[in-house]
Amino acid sequence: MTRGSRFRNFAIGSPMLWIAVFVVVPYLIVVLFSFLTRDPEGIVTWTLTLENYREIFSPVFLKVCGNSFILALGTTALTLLLAYPFAYILTRIDENVRRFLLVLMIIPFWTSSLIRTYALIILFKANGLLNTFLLATGLISEPISILYTETAVFIGLVYTLLPFMILPLYASLLKLDRRLMEAARDLGATSRHVFFHIVLPLTLPGIIAGSTMVFLPALGLFYIPDLLGGARSMLIGNFIKNQFLTTSNWPLGSAASVVLTLLMFLLLVWFFISTRRAHSGDMETVK
């Protein structure tokens, strides 16, 4: 064996082996467990069943999932509404100012979400700054309790995940060819037409990427309801965590994880299809 082929085998072998052992095998275990039966004595018995999936789609659990879905969809919608104009404005300001603002935008992205969630607790406390501020401005006459409500969890998710929406949107808006907008305007299109027929379709990959990066964590970030929502568990993430930590129903937790992963696949496929479509749009304009 030559030196070269030994290196080749090492370069291929070590990372692929790692992925096979620590990604593929664990995922297969999750899939396998999702079809097994829970054993109150041990962990599972080797009886194949579809019961876990039936349980996930039962009214009780659909309510948990439905609630989590609404919260995640709301978070995605609000972060998108907040981030899109922000990213759009950011791409059209002066280069020097933008370079500075870009750093300012990336810092929260890299700051621990746990610490950013903790910062909200301080703000939301009954005698916290938000209440003090609202009382001082006369908007409210007595302290309102935000902490440990569903609103707090919602604000917490939006606050934590907003940077994950901004960055992909910014990246795709930056790539947008402005000449297309000018051409459309020259041909008599209104601002609204330009936005809905040119800007929006061409930045759709960015919108989907951002939405995926917000929507999936919004289903799983169990520590946000834990810290901001009191004892109530509201997310699929809390549900899965509880199956492993409190009720030790591994098969049910596994089935919920499989459903979550399938959801991710659907979003990824959607992303790739829309990216391809946006790119083929580019090609048509070149022709």
Added chain:
Amino acid sequence: MKKVFQSAYLAFIFLFLYVPIIVLVIYSFNTSRFSTNWQGFTLDWYRMLFTDGPLMEAFANSLIIALSSSTIATVLGTLGAFAFYRYRFLGRQVMYSFVYVLMMSPDIVMGISLLMFFITIGLSVGVTTLLLAHVTFCLPFVVVTVYARISGFDRHIIDVAKDLGASELQMFRHIVLPMLMPAIIAGWLLSFTLSLDDVIVSFFTTGPSFEILPLKIYSMVRLGIKPEINALSAVMFLVSLVTVTAAHFFFAKENK
């Protein structure tokens, strides 16, 4: 008018992102333990923080895990990106999709899958399992970062090296590695930060025998607000601030 409105909107979003953190930093210097009123400047909470044994130990553990897992992930990820670029092998396409799946997959699913895997093979959770888990979730980010740079390479450079008689290893070591260095550093920094901040995967893959900072903070915060945590959060925010700014200017210079 439009300009004013645009600036106001930018300011509004930046305020939304920064006000909570700034308030937290200010409170970390507040004398009062419970009240949110300003009662004078103090460094006591920082002094308490740096003399808190278990907290400092958790911090040291976090640093050890972050440094070692990001280094292992960077070595494996760089090799992986190179292998995906240079070689054709069985399962290449499948493995490459797995890299993406791994990067996008919800943290909680990765956490429980690794937990079940470790229990199945009889490895009790602690420092080893935590290290394995952190390398695993950092790996795809290194592969993708390095692959993005390597795919912009001129393939002829490799052909020339081979024609001149370089072995695969020599070509990798003397041609590819130096050219990839900025992406390798970026991948390492990315992994380091990811590892240092991770809560969810760590939650499932370590035990009481090996505590790390984010989990320690998580359990402390659940019991209520403590001024020491304000100080600790301020320190961690400062670390992110310095790392991001340094990385940004390093790469801004590199790209010129």
